[in-house]
Each structure stands twice: as structure tokens, then as C-alpha cells.
Amino acid sequence: MIEFHNVHKTYRVAGKEIPALHPTSLRVENGQVFGLIGHSGAGKSTLLRLINRLEQPSGGQINVDGEEVTALDANGLRRFRQQVGMIFQHFNLLASKTVADNVALPLTLAGELSRKAIDQRVAELLARVGLSDHAKKYPAQLSGGQKQRVGIARALATKPKILLCDEATSALDPQTTASVLQLLAEINRELKLTIVLITHEMDVIRRVCDQVAVMDAGVIVEHGSVADVFLHPKHPTTKRFVQEADQVDESEQRDDFAHVPGRIVRLTFQGEATYAPLLGTVARETGVDYSILAGRIDRIKDTPYGQLTLAVTGGDMEAAFARFTAADVHMEVLR
Amino acid sequence: MEVLLSFFANIDWSEIWLATGDTMTMLFGSLFFTVLLGLPLGVLLFLCSPRQLFEQKGLYALLSLIVNILRSLPFIILLIVMIPFTVLITGTSLGVAGAIPPLVVGATPFFARLVETALREVDRGIIEATQSMGASTRQIITHALLPEARPGIFAAITVTAITLVSYTAMAGVVGAGGLGDLAIRFGYQRFQTDVMVVTVVMLLILVQILQTVGDKLVVHFSRK
Numbered sequence: 001m002i003e004f005h006n007v008h009k010t011y012r013v014a015g016k017e018i019p020a021l022h023p024t025s026l027r028v029e030n031g032q033v034f035g036l037i038g039h040s041g042a043g044k045s046t047l048l049r050l051i052n053r054l055e056q057p058s059g060g061q062i063n064v065d066g067e068e069v070t071a072l073d074a075n076g077l078r079r080f081r082q083q084v085g086m087i088f089q090h091f092n093l094l095a096s097k098t099v100a101d102n103v104a105l106p107l108t109l110a111g112e113l114s115r116k117a118i119d120q121r122v123a124e125l126l127a128r129v130g131l132s133d134h135a136k137k138y139p140a141q142l143s144g145g146q147k148q149r150v151g152i153a154r155a156l157a158t159k160p161k162i163l164l165c166d167e168a169t170s171a172l173d174p175q176t177t178a179s180v181l182q183l184l185a186e187i188n189r190e191l192k193l194t195i196v197l198i199t200h201e202m203d204v205i206r207r208v209c210d211q212v213a214v215m216d217a218g219v220i221v222e223h224g225s226v227a228d229v230f231l232h233p234k235h236p237t238t239k240r241f242v243q244e245a246d247q248v249d250e251s252e253q254r255d256d257f258a259h260v261p262g263r264i265v266r267l268t269f270q271g272e273a274t275y276a277p278l279l280g281t282v283a284r285e286t287g288v289d290y291s292i293l294a295g296r297i298d299r300i301k302d303t304p305y306g307q308l309t310l311a312v313t314g315g316d317m318e319a320a321f322a323r324f325t326a327a328d329v330h331m332e333v334l335r
Numbered sequence: 336m337e338v339l340l341s342f343f344a345n346i347d348w349s350e351i352w353l354a355t356g357d358t359m360t361m362l363f364g365s366l367f368f369t370v371l372l373g374l375p376l377g378v379l380l381f382l383c384s385p386r387q388l389f390e391q392k393g394l395y396a397l398l399s400l401i402v403n404i405l406r407s408l409p410f411i412i413l414l415i416v417m418i419p420f421t422v423l424i425t426g427t428s429l430g431v432a433g434a435i436p437p438l439v440v441g442a443t444p445f446f447a448r449l450v451e452t453a454l455r456e457v458d459r460g461i462i463e464a465t466q467s468m469g470a471s472t473r474q475i476i477t478h479a480l481l482p483e484a485r486p487g488i489f490a491a492i493t494v495t496a497i498t499l500v501s502y503t504a505m506a507g508v509v510g511a512g513g514l515g516d517l518a519i520r521f522g523y524q525r526f527q528t529d530v531m532v533v534t535v536v537m538l539l540i541l542v543q544i545l546q547t548v549g550d551k552l553v554v555h556f557s558r559k
Binding site: 077082090164 | 458460461463464465466467468469470471474478479482483485556557558559
């Protein structure tokens, strides 16, 4: 479990104090994939680097599994960092070392295993990320996705309990992003590894995260399960991220629907409700007519969800709305 | 053929080979000590410089000043100023042994600056990644910084070696011997143009070899 108690960070630039992270308290349960989303400069990178103290906090306390990270001395910090893997946007592989030597580096630095044991562990790791055939290559000979796989293998070398991902897919194309995210989800599931990732893409959050925190100007403005935050965004920053991900502009949509007759409602289904034949049943029973103005049916990690915007006309509208609400569907009346 | 031979009338080849040997001894002797002293100095300069692992404004300013003073001193002056110190170390200020200390003192600050620059070329992300693995500062230097900067360091050694070739020529002034000395004493002072030409050609060949080998090493370690 990662816990932040009133942790804050200010940088001193040219004699002025610039806050990067306002006092923040936070808890990440073991085995979770925790996403931090924010625009650049929102403080998410600072927050991530405070966990393994690549950034020193200006105040507050950070605990990991009960150990006070903020109180560790240089030796303790080195030992602690061996239990926390990290991957980076630009991979940060050593160009002078082969793939195998890059993956072996954390083990060599730790100095606990024999050469033979290290070789064996490296082979295991390369097999896990699907790069066994590339062990003798240099990073310059690999594609971006392969480089990040090497990064992941390297981060897992010391069998850490936490993996920090710093914009790990931001430099990759959509297809490669999907495969790297899939690998991360697999690792989380199979190794019971806690993953903290930062990103500026809502799609990354939607695909792999359990919990999400939205950051803006050094403050966590919204925080909760991905489904809650994603389907019912409250803070303007969150709303903007969701709209960007869905590629909808709410004000534009409002104009488009201006000439549509009837009431307009937005229904949000989650889990099994997504697949239930609710609309047809309700329409038949209450005599309303509906047309679908906009909609999306997708998954958040493993949970299916649907979000439909309907124009409803005729029949017993109040009864229809009551039926929707009763059926465990979240309903918002837009007009 | 006659004309060609008469052109080289003044050449004493055994003298040329002896001088070439002296130049090589001075070059590689001083290069060895320059790298031995300059590499740690360069690493220290890098670590103390602003926004690096051991940012030390005062120490960096002091080291920087010493390096700049030595680099701004003309080598010919350094040769003379160094004489008492050279005698202290080697027991003589003459010959090959007398030339090596001033060569080392002249080249080390230059080499250290090149090393500092080569280290600065290493991506900060590499240092951060190594730190995140729990590396100590010493491990960051030996396992990440130096291997990553290796192409740059080999380029620095090459440039330094070639600079040392021209310094050895000047060391003739303090009676160091070598090709430069031969060029000055026979080629210049006795108007023996043939000696001048041969010594210059020998120096050129030496520089060419150094540059080629250096470039090959840089490419080999670039891993691109």
C-alpha cells in the first residue's frame, strides 16, 4: 500500500518558490493499477517521482507497506528502490549495452545474484516480454514498442512490488500502445504487482486502470474508481479529458440537438445492464418513442459500459424515466 | 633518380627513426598520464557542475578557474615555468623524461574539459533510470555514465593525442628530442629543407593513424 500524508513539493526557481504539488493525501492499495491523469505541468510527474524519491518532498510523509520512505537514509533508499521498478516515456535504455545487459543492470547493481543466476533471470524476463530473440541486439536496433518491452523487463528484474510508469506509452503509436498496455495488465494480474502510471490520455486510463486521480495545477481534483470518474465526471478538467477521449464537444452537441423534438436524456449502463434489452422493453410498456442521438458502448478495463443520448417523445414519459432509474441505469435529463 | 636522391642528401635515416621513437615515447607516455589524471578530473568537473549529481558551486568555480588558467597559458611558457617542478619529479628537465610532465600538465585540463562535455551529452534520463534501480553514485558513474559516454571519451582521447603531437614538437625547445626538435634544429636553423619535409611527413602520418584509429573506436562504441 502506498500512502501519502499531506505530501507537498515546491521548487525554488530564481529565488521564487513554485509549488508543483500542493499538500496531497492519497492511498494506493496493493495490486491496483492506479492512474494519474493531467495535462503537462499538472504535477503528476512530480507525484510519481516522490514515490521512489527521485524527487525529495518539501514536507509530508510517504509510507509504502508501512515503511516510511520519507525517513530512509541513502542506503535504505537504495534498497527500497530495488523494490520499485520504473519505466519511462523515452525508455532510457543504455545505448552502450545489449538488450540482455540492459535487463541485467538492476541485478548487477544489486550485486546479490551470481552471474549465472542473473543470466537465467534475464532469459526468463526476455521470454515474458517476448524478446528472447533480441537479447544480443543493441537498443538502437529495436522499434519503440520493443524498447519499452526491454524497459519493462528491466524494471521487473529485481522482482519489485511496485511498478511506476512515467508516460510509458506516450511515445508509441496506437497499436503499440495497446500491446504495451496489455502487457502491463498481464503483469499486474499475474505478478500481483501494484502499478502507478501517469498519462495525459484518458484511453490509457480506461484500458488498464482500476482507480484514477485527475490532477490539475498541483492538486488532485477528482479521484475514484475509473468507471465512476469516467462516466460521471464532476470537475471541469475531468470533463474535458472525457470529452477529448470520446471526441465530443458538449456545446456543439447541444446545438445539433436543438431542432430535435421531445425530451433528451443520457443513460449510462454499467456491467451486465449494458447487455440487457432495456430500451425496447421500456418503449413497449410505456408507449414512448425514442431515437438514439449519440452513443458509445465500450469497456473500462474489464467492465462493459454503454452511454446513450436519447430523444424521447410521446407515451408515458414519466413512467419510462422511472423504469430506467429503477433498472439500475444512471439517467441524466439534458433537456 | 639522381635528382630525387640529391634532394634527400642531408637525411640521416637513423636519426629520423630515433626522433620518431622519441616522439612516440613522449606522445604515449604523456597521453597515458593525461588520461589517468584527466578522466577523474573531467568526471569531477561534471559531477560538481550546476544541476548535476554533486552540484558544488564553489568547488566547480575553483576547478574551472584552475583548468582555465592552465588552458590559457601558452604551452611554450608552460614548458619553461614547469622546469623546476619537472626536475623535482623526473630528476631532469631535458630529454624525453623532461618533456612528459609539462606535456601532461598542458594536456590534462584540455582533456578534462572534453570529458566533461562528453558526460554532459549523456541523456539525463539514463541517470534517472539508473538512480531508480537503486544505484549508488559510484555505480551510476561506472555502470551508466562512463559506458554511455565512451564514444565521446574516445573522441576526446583522439583529439588530445593529436594536440599532444604538436606539443611534442614544441618540447624540442627544452631539448626534448623528437621529430619536432629535428625539424627546428636541422630543417629550420640549418636550412635543410629535406629534413623539414621528412619530419613533417612523419608527423602527418602519425596524426593520420591516430585520427583513423580514434574514429574507428568511436564508431565501434557508438552502437548505432
